[in-house]
Structure formats: structure tokens, C-alpha cells
């Protein structure tokens with residue numbers, strides 16, 4: 001079946017109280033629009049139309065970044081969900097097949113659920129996705145008669161009896177594309193909100209003797225986001241799903257509820273994730289790696305058998321090869337750490353390459369930034385960087401070389417060489433005792 005997707009994303013989202021358009025608020029580091037579009041994309045639609053309005057420029061840019069083939073249409077005044085669908089008419093002129101209306105603020109619908117809606121179209125002209133709500137709040141209510149959906153009533157317009165209905169409208173609709181626009185043309189704005197309600201197409205279809213039905217799904221799938229509170233709840237739903245999936249995929253999460261996933265986090269089987277680990281976007285962790293407690297990772301790759309943390313920070317471009325060690329209070333950015341290399345304590349490694357089996361001593365810093373440009377540090381295989389070495393980039397340390405602790409290395413070091421870049425030590429016999437004597441006397445004198 002040829003499908004068109006219409007994603008409604010023009011709403012003001014007034015209750016978000018934000019300068020950012022509602023559908024661009026992120027859930028697990030991806031705009032909610034991206035989640036909604038990803039669900040729709042699994043159906044392999046022939047055409048996807050995004051209806052933007054509020055914050056159109058930003059929303060269009062985001063939509064095109066997610067899918068360069070989308071058609072973006074603008075709804076200048078947000079006069080309701082039916083009015084929003086109407087804006088897609090020209091983009092879908094002559095389209096033969098079904099249209100599915102998705103909401104940009106309803107990001108979690110599962111592909112299986114969309115498939116069920118499509119399957120239900122075999123028996124009904126109009127299929128609406130509903131859900132049984134524990135707390136139906138301000139959702140629209142589905143008025144059923146047996147398996148037939150008679151109409152949808154918006155909360156604002158509902159009687160007490162109708163408000164008592166717990167079967168709610170998710171907003172998602174599947175129907176023949178031409179019929180959808182036919183019905184939309186008939187919608188009027190005679191309701192409490194003075195908006196053109198998409199939901200009205202059900203009663204209009206029934207009045208024409210067409211059939212309508214509802215497919216139901218879990219409430220978590222249809223969560224519609226209208227406020228920051230609902231945004232936080234949506235993130236919680238996403239996290240619960242991501243944790244369950246990770247566990248299912250053979251990842252050990254010692255305290256699942258404390259691990260925060262991004263929308264694209266990938267973790268291999270038999271990895272261990274300790275408590276309070278945060279994954280930003282773009283992280284892949286191979287099988288059998290361990291991410292210890294309180295580590296923060298984004299835009300990085302961790303290979304098999306590597307151990308990261310506790311309290312490590314991997315920033316974009318950190319690439320850890322197999323069996324590497326990155327210990328506590330270590331920050332790695334845009335740096336490749338080859339197999340078996342160790343950066344175990346209190347270091348900053350940025351814009352660098354560390355060769356295999358090199359050992360980076362505690363407190364080592366790559367001084368990569370001179371206030372204007374960033375510079376590269378190259379460390380050869382098996383090099384031993386003494387504790388508290390400052391590597392002033394651009395600089396290169398040869399394979400097997402050694403830097404003395406506390407060195408400030410400003411020139412390249414040849415392979416197997418020892419580099420000492422620190423002031424020579426002087427010992428002054430008795431001088432400490434004499435100095436303390438002087439200081440004590442001064443203190444006594446000052447006290448009088």
C-alpha cells in the first residue's frame with residue numbers, strides 16, 4: 001500500500017512557555033519531531049509532509065536534517081488540527097493511497113501500532129488510534145458504539161458523561177488520502193476553541209455512512225506533550241524503554257533507573273554499565289566493555305574490553321581501542337587511544353593520538369589550545385608519560401620515549417629518548433627550620 005505521512009508540527013505549544021518551538025524540544029537529545037518522524041519512517045512512506053507554523057524556519061531546518069526528502073508546508077495561523085492537515089492538500093494533490101496523520105508532539109508511537117492501524121483499514125474507512133488512559137485529563141474522548149467509532153469529542157466541548165469516558169484520542173488517523181481532504185473541507189470551527197478540529201472528520205464520515213473504528217495501544221505510546229511536565233514524563237518513558245531494551249540485548253545495568261540513554265545509544269552484549277552513567281548523543285560501546293559509575297559519554301566509541309571511569313568524561317571524537325583504560329577524573333576529547341593504552345587518573349587528553357600500550361601518568365595535560373587554534377599531540381606506542389606532564393601542542397613523543405614527571409614538553413621527543421623539562425631541584429640544608437622560626441616570630445610580634 002502506498003502511504004503518505006502528514007506530520008502536524010505547527011502548534012504554538014503555549015504551555016511549554018518557551019522560545020523554542022514545541023516540537024523541537026528534545027527527548028533523549030533528539031527533538032520530539034525526530035522521534036515522531038522516525039516512527040513514521042518505518043512504514044516507508046512514499047511522501048512525508050511536515051506542517052510547520054510556529055517557529056517554521058527552525059522546524060523546517062530540523063525536519064530537513066532528519067529527512068532531506070520531506071515536503072515542508074507552512075500553516076501561517078494555527079487554527080486547529082484540521083486546518084493544519086488542510087495545508088498539506090497541495091503537496092498531496094493526486095496522491096493515490098492512504099494518508100496517516102501523525103503529531104509532532106506525540107513521539108512514541110510504535111511501528112507495530114502503525115502497522116495495526118493500516119491493517120484495520122481493510123475493515124474501515126477511517127481508523128483512529130486510541131488508548132485507555134489512567135488519567136484522561138484533557139485528551140479528546142472516543143465515543144464508541146460497539147466496534148464503531150461514532151465521533152470524537154474534545155475535552156473542552158465534552159459533557160460530564162463524555163468526560164467520564166477513558167478511551168482517549170491519540171490524534172493519529174489513517175484514511176484514504178483523497179477522502180481525508182474531502183472530509184477536512186467540511187470541518188467547521190463551531191466549538192469551544194473556535195478551531196478546525198481534525199477530530200470532527202469522524203462524525204462527518206459517519207454522517208456519510210462511512211465506517212470508522214479505533215485501534216488501541218498502550219498509553220505510553222500516545223503520550224502527547226504540551227508542557228514541560230509532560231516533556232519530562234516523555235523522557236522518562238523513553239528512558240524506561242531504552243533501559244528495558246538494553247537489558248533485553250544482554251547489557252548489564254547495575255542500577256537501570258540511574259542510567260540515562262540518548263536516542264541513538266548503542267551498547268554491545270555483555271557490557272557492564274555501572275550506576276549513574278549518562279550517555280549523550282552518538283555513543284557506541286562494543287561488547288564486553290565496562291563503563292564505571294558516574295561517567296559521562298557523548299560522541300565517542302568504546303571498544304571491546306575497555307574500562308572507562310568511574311567519573312570519566314568522554315567527549316566527541318574520543319575513540320577507545322580494545323583493552324584501553326580511562327580512569328577517574330579523566331577527560332578525553334577528539335583523541336584516539338590505541339589498544340591497551342592507559343590514562344588512569346586526573347588527565348585531559350584533547351586533539352591527540354595515543355599509541356598502543358602507552359601509559360599516561362596522573363595529571364597529564366595536553367595543552368591543545370593557545371587561545372586561537374587547537375593543536376595536535378602525538379604519543380607513540382609504549383611511551384611513558386610521567387605524572388603531571390604538560391604536553392604543549394603541537395608536539396610529538398616518539399615510541400617508547402619517557403617524559404620525566406612534572407615536565408613541560410614544548411619540543412618533539414625522539415623515540416626511546418628521556419625528556420626532562422623541569423627546573424632542577426636544589427636542596428638547602430637547615431633552611432626550612434630557619435624559615436619556620438622567622439615566620440613564628442613575625443606572627444608573635446604581629447599579635448601584640
Ligand code: UD1
Nearest residue numbers: 008009010011078079080081084104105139140169197224
Ligand atoms: C489533540 C486532539 C485531541 C487528542 C490530543 C492527543 C484535536 C482537535 N485534538 O489535542 O483529541 O486527545 O491531541 O495528544 O485534534 N497543530 C498544528 N496546527 C494547529 C494546531 C495543532 O500543527 O493549528 C499540531 C501541534 O503542533 C501538535 C498537534 O497538532 O503537534 C496537536 O496539537 P495540540 O494543540 O497539542 O492538540 P491537543 O490539544 O493536544
Ligand code: MG
Nearest residue numbers: 105224225226
Ligand atoms: Mg497536544
